Amino acid sequence: MELAILISGRGSNLGAILGAVREKRLDARVRVVVSNRPSAGGLDLAREAGVATAVLEHGAYPGREAYDAALVALLRERGVDTVALAGFDRLVTGVFLRAFPGRVLNVHPALLPAFKGLHAQRQALDYGARIAGVTVHFVDEQMDHGPIIAQAAVPVLDDDTEQSLSDRLLAEEHRIYPLALQRLARGELRVVGRRVIGGLP
Numbered sequence: 001m002e003l004a005i006l007i008s009g010r011g012s013n014l015g016a017i018l019g020a021v022r023e024k025r026l027d028a029r030v031r032v033v034v035s036n037r038p039s040a041g042g043l044d045l046a047r048e049a050g051v052a053t054a055v056l057e058h059g060a061y062p063g064r065e066a067y068d069a070a071l072v073a074l075l076r077e078r079g080v081d082t083v084a085l086a087g088f089d090r091l092v093t094g095v096f097l098r099a100f101p102g103r104v105l106n107v108h109p110a111l112l113p114a115f116k117g118l119h120a121q122r123q124a125l126d127y128g129a130r131i132a133g134v135t136v137h138f139v140d141e142q143m144d145h146g147p148i149i150a151q152a153a154v155p156v157l158d159d160d161t162e163q164s165l166s167d168r169l170l171a172e173e174h175r176i177y178p179l180a181l182q183r184l185a186r187g188e189l190r191v192v193g194r195r196v197i198g199g200l201p
C-alpha cells in the first residue's frame with residue numbers, strides 16, 4: 001500500500017502509523033506526509049523518521065476544488081494509492097475522493113454518528129455521555145461521515161476533563177488506526193451499502 005498521510009497539527013496519529021510501519025504491523029510505504037499548515041508539528045516527526053514531507057497551504061488556492069486538484073497532483077506524482085487523514089482540518093471534495101475511490105480514511109474522536117465536527121470530546125462531556133469512543137471510517141463528501149471500519153469505546157469518568165478524556169481517546173485512536181489500515185492493505189475490507197465487512201473489532 002502506497003500511503004500518504006495528511007495532517008494539520010501535532011501528528012500523534014501520524015506517529016502511530018509510522019511506528020506500525022516501522023514495526024511491520026502495517027504493510028505500507030509512507031510515500032509522503034502533507035500538511036496544509038507549515039507550522040504542523042507532525043512535519044518534524046515525519047522528517048525525523050526519514051519520510052518525505054510537503055506543505056500545501058490551502059490559502060494559496062481560490063477554493064476547495066482547486067486545492068484538492070493540487071493535492072491530487074502531488075500525491076499522484078509520489079505514487080500514492082491510499083490516503084490517511086490524521087488530524088487534517090480541511091474537508092475534502094469529490095475532486096479528491098474520485099481520485100482515490102474507496103482509499104481515503106479518517107479518524108475521529110467520537111463514536112460516530114454522535115459528536116461530529118470540532119471538539120468532539122467536549123461535546124461528549126457536555127452531553128453527559130457515559131461511554132465515549134473513536135471511529136475510523138472511509139471518507140465521503142460529508143464531514144465525519146462514511147462507512148465505519150473500526151470503533152473503540154472508553155468510559156467517561158466522573159472526574160474527567162476534556163484533557164483527560166482526550167488522552168484516553170487518543171490512545172485508542174493510536175491503537176485502531178493502524179489496525180484499520182492494515183485490514184485495507186490486506187484487502188480484507190468490503191463495503192456493502194453503508195456497512196464495512198471485515199472491519200473491527
Ligand code: GRF
Binds near residue numbers: 087
Ligand atoms: C485526533 O483527535 C483526530 O481524531 C482528530 O484530530 C486529532 C489529531 O491529533 N481528527 P494528532 O494530530 O493525530 O495528534
